[in-house]
Amino acid sequence: MHVPRFWREIPNRYTLIGTKCGHCEKIFFPPRAICPNCRRVGHLEPFKLSGRGRVYSFTTVYAGPRDFKDQIPYVLAIIELEEGPRVMAQITDCNGEEVKIGDEVEMVFRKIKEEGEEGIIYYGFKARLVRKKEASDPSGKG
Amino acid sequence: MRRVAIVGVGQTRFGELWDTSFRQMIIEAGTRALEDAGISGEEIDAIYVGNMSAGQFIQQEHIASLIADYSGLAPVPCTRVEAACASGGLALREAMIAVASGIHDVVVAAGIEKMTDVITEAGQEALATVSDQEWEAFMGATFPSLFALMARRHMYEFGTTEEQMALVAVKNHHNACLNAYAQHHVELTVERVLQSPVVSSPLKMLECASITDGAACLVLVPLEEARKYTDTPVEIAGSGQASDTIALADRESLVSLKATREAAKRAYRMARIEPKQVDLAEVHDSTTISEIIAVEDLGFCEKGEGGKITEEGITAIDGSLPINPGGGLEGRGHPIGATGIAQAVEIVLQLRGEAGKRQVKKAEVGLTHNVGGSGGTAVVHIFRRR
Numbered sequence: 083m084h085v086p087r088f089w090r091e092i093p094n095r096y097t098l099i100g101t102k103c104g105h106c107e108k109i110f111f112p113p114r115a116i117c118p119n120c121r122r123v124g125h126l127e128p129f130k131l132s133g134r135g136r137v138y139s140f141t142t143v144y145a146g147p148r149d150f151k152d153q154i155p156y157v158l159a160i161i162e163l164e165e166g167p168r169v170m171a172q173i174t175d176c177n178g179e180e181v182k183i184g185d186e187v188e189m190v191f192r193k194i195k196e197e198g199e200e201g202i203i204y205y206g207f208k209a210r211l212v213r214k215k216e217a218s219d220p221s222g223k224g
Numbered sequence: 225m226r227r228v229a230i231v232g233v234g235q236t237r238f239g240e241l242w243d244t245s246f247r248q249m250i251i252e253a254g255t256r257a258l259e260d261a262g263i264s265g266e267e268i269d270a271i272y273v274g275n276m277s278a279g280q281f282i283q284q285e286h287i288a289s290l291i292a293d294y295s296g297l298a299p300v301p302c303t304r305v306e307a308a309c310a311s312g313g314l315a316l317r318e319a320m321i322a323v324a325s326g327i328h329d330v331v332v333a334a335g336i337e338k339m340t341d342v343i344t345e346a347g348q349e350a351l352a353t354v355s356d357q358e359w360e361a362f363m364g365a366t367f368p369s370l371f372a373l374m375a376r377r378h379m380y381e382f383g384t385t386e387e388q389m390a391l392v393a394v395k396n397h398h399n400a401c402l403n404a405y406a407q408h409h410v411e412l413t414v415e416r417v418l419q420s421p422v423v424s425s426p427l428k429m430l431e432c433a434s435i436t437d438g439a440a441c442l443v444l445v446p447l448e449e450a451r452k453y454t455d456t457p458v459e460i461a462g463s464g465q466a467s468d469t470i471a472l473a474d475r476e477s478l479v480s481l482k483a484t485r486e487a488a489k490r491a492y493r494m495a496r497i498e499p500k501q502v503d504l505a506e507v508h509d510s511t512t513i514s515e516i517i518a519v520e521d522l523g524f525c526e527k528g529e530g531g532k533i534t535e536e537g538i539t540a541i542d543g544s545l546p547i548n549p550g551g552g553l554e555g556r557g558h559p560i561g562a563t564g565i566a567q568a569v570e571i572v573l574q575l576r577g578e579a580g581k582r583q584v585k586k587a588e589v590g591l592t593h594n595v596g597g598s599g600g601t602a603v604v605h606i607f608r609r610r
Contacts, residue, residue, distance in 0.1 A: 194362065
């Protein structure tokens with residue numbers, strides 16, 4: 083992917099800014115220029131998503147593209163954000179066996195991949211499981 | 225609008241055709257279709273060719289010109305049609321529309337993909353471009369992973385099992401053993417499918433269509449003139465096409481393809497039939513779960529029961545609704561752009577009663593179902609013996 087192609091999506095990839103239709107109030111991510119429900123009467127404005135959501139479906143990828151080779155196996159999921167839109171994202175800091183549909187997640191800023199030693203590094207969002215604190219350690223320090 | 229019939233079919237063997245080039249493949253399939261229809265090249269008015277990605281697979285664009293040229297048919301107009309894995313089905317639809325409109329009389333609908341001239345990883349990356357490049361492939365989505373996400377959700381919502389999915393692969397590989405043109409001639413068992421390496425959980429290697437080279441062609445003419453060419457014309461009685469979001473996450477559901485439902489609705493309406501009148505179908509089993517979702521969306525069973533009807537043998541060649549008697553994408557192979565045309569080749573052979581050992585007993589009405597990407601495009605055709 084060339085630099086401009088990545089650069090212009092930075093607000094969305096880094097800070098989860100989608101769009102909201104002022105007419106039907108539906109929220110979209112990734113952003114859309116036309117509301118598919120209202121079309122010309124729709125009016126889309128930037129909308130910042132909270133990044134909280136739940137796992138809608140997931141898979142562990144064992145055969146992946148060359149850019150992702152050092153991450154294999156990785157967990158890829160569809161996350162349903164609390165504002166409504168669903169997004170595709172990797173689930174980070176976990177192995178596939180501990181994930182269940184319905185698990186609570188939060189979106190976090192992560193490196194997605196890099197173009198070799200000299201190419202650019204792509205950053206974006208990944209989902210992280212919200213782990214309930216252990217009963218024996220209420221302070222959460224441990 | 226004129227009614228349209230298929231009077232000739234031809235295809236290459238599907239497989240890893242190391243010694244055959246792109247241009248040799250299309251000529252081989254085309255020559256067979258023309259011989260089958262008993263026509264000569266001068267009679268052809270136009271060609272429509274489905275091809276997903278010659279640019280990525282053989283670094284060649286402008287293949288429409290290449291095909292007209294190397295078939296010795298220039299200046300006949302040739303048009304390339306692209307809709308990912310539905311490119312072939314869409315080429316058939318465009319060819320049908322051209323004949324139905326009266327613009328052209330004799331039209332070739334072709335499909336081709338040459339996938340083995342690049343290394344496996346490059347092939348997989350080319351396939352991943354059928355997804356949303358910026359919001360799916362960017363995150364690490366692979367082609368099988370999209371269907372794995374659907375499979376997981378189908379298992380969650382309806383209790384579909386890995387064994388039921390494996391049975392789809394077993395059935396389709398069995399059917400492919402009866403098809404000389406198929407890529408895979410190997411009988412599978414549920415155990416062997418389940419023990420094959422996991423590609424993207426819960427899908428295993430033997431549940432996913434493989435990388436394949438192949439080409440297929442059809443000859444279309446107005447139905448009223450079809451008997452001049454053959455005693456066994458097959459009418460294209462219905463055709464439907466629909467679009468949906470390119471990205472899986474944006475869909476209303478992960479357990480149903482709206483594009484399939486909409487395309488089927490249009491095709492059934494045009495053919496004036498109900499799903500229960502279909503005798504056999506070639507559906508888009510790019511993975512095992514794809515077939516399970518397809519038979520539900522096409523109205524052959526209730527939603528969620530696709531695994532169950534597979535288990536009950538209903539979709540076997542000797543079942544009450546044979547699905548993918550030609551081996552499907554899994555058994556016959558899946559040369560992307562050729563698949564939609566190869567599905568129609570199989571249905572035509574079946575309706576003519578020329579399918580040999582895999583002949584379905586009652587074959588009057590057949591259906592093909594071709595999906596682009598994870599469901600951004602679907603094309604459904606209904607065929608009737610005349």
